[in-house]
Amino acid sequence: MSESTYLFHDTTGTRPANAMMLNALADLYDPFSRRRLREAGVRPDARCLVVAAGRSRVAAILAEMAPQGEVIATDIDLSPCRRHPRVTLLEHNIVTDPLPGGMFDLIHVRLLLGHLPADHRETVLTALVNALTPGGLLFVEEFEATWQTSVLSAPNLDDADRLFTVYHHAFQAALIESGNDPRWGRRAHHALRRRGLTVDTRGDTGTWTGGSPACLLPHATTEVIRPRLIAAGMPPADIDSFRQLLHHRSLVVKSNLALSHIGRHAG
Template identity: 70%
Template sequence: MTTSTYLFGDTPPDTRSDNAMMLDALAGMLDPFSRRQLRRIGIRPDARCLVVAVGASCIAATLAEMAAHGEVTATDIDLAPCRRHPRVRLVRHNIVTDPLPDDGFDLIHIRLLLAHLPADQRSAVLARLVDTLTPGGLLIVEEFEPTWRTSVLSAPNLDHADRLFATYHQAFGTALTTSGNDPAWGRRAHHAMRGLGLHVETTGHTGTWTGGQAGCLLPYATAGVIRDRLATAGMTVDDIDAFRDLLLHPDLVVKGNLVLSHVGRAPTSS
């Protein structure tokens, strides 16, 4: 099996504040959409739920509220950023190398992780998650479709902003692919889930953000965490600094990356 070179693994000590900001920004951007998806889909009050790579999100807590008489397990490699909830069991866990903490789940949620895994690991993890669903159980896979190149809606200097975002898009894309990330996975997850026997529906969502808000703090923090990788991929230090400064500017307006939420339902028992 291919060894994962997860782009955001082994965060250097001097970037830990940016890493925490990145996780908080992701939650700020995506939690409202993910929560709406969960409430639209609905689950039984006694459902058994698993949240993989929970990060700083409120997904596990939301499921604990919805499944008031059920069980919610949330996992991550690092539990430090995770929100505590009295009805959520937090488990330190590597989805690639560790056995699942349980089986027979009615709902599994995994967001912004599978695209970062090499193809063989991604396929193996997805198959394991499908196998542990109960009849009629739900697997929710949420991923970005990267569109930084065309993000800018308004800026102090549109041409300058477009150039910086295009440069970031190119360098970030290179850093991702050299780490085993598949930029097309956000779309291809639907096909992969269908191939494992699930009935799948997909919903897309984006938002609009001004400088300093969550949708701008995400690339700001990300560029801080992977500054060296961006430079290796061809983004100059001056451009990295100018890009990060722009992301805090109150006159910047961007549209966020499209997030695709794939909801797969396992067949019911005959």
């Protein structure tokens, strides 16, 4: 993946916010990933690959579920990754580097493929499918940036709706400008089926209250990509107001819709 086009590449001195964002993503979506792994079933001797591990606990969860197996976790930058005695960490660029050798019973990739240019995404997805053993599982987990209709309650509903709508449009524009396809979260199901996999898709959403750890995610995100949001048309004053609103105790919003696609290889 090209670091220059990745929307969340840390180039603005926002390392604390970037770390907060990665931690929030893991805290919010690791439980959903764990449920999906349990639903699918993981063999005790499974050989597993976690692509773009970040701060997630998915590799450690797989190490617990496959105590006689092998777990390899990769990322372009290993510094945020959690360490586990049964997980092999590998610095790896999914676009330019070959996959680790051998076949895998389970491959997990979360919140990565949508950030790749379309041609790279197609190539990477095909490579992941081809690395599956017969009957192997490919987990592709993404979410839809559904901020525009998020607000359930706020000190001023109209003002909150306006701020979330402005943020939604600027965030979408920044994603697209960076080569991200905001439709990918939904289209992953079709992409897996087109490659011959049997696909099961489940969604997960909930509610967040202002000031809660969950609201740290958009709060940190707005700091990490602040210049991109401004360039996409979100006024700095609106960014500041939006970030203040995320800490207001009377705010209640819907979370992003997380989509977990499990593709099973024939065999």
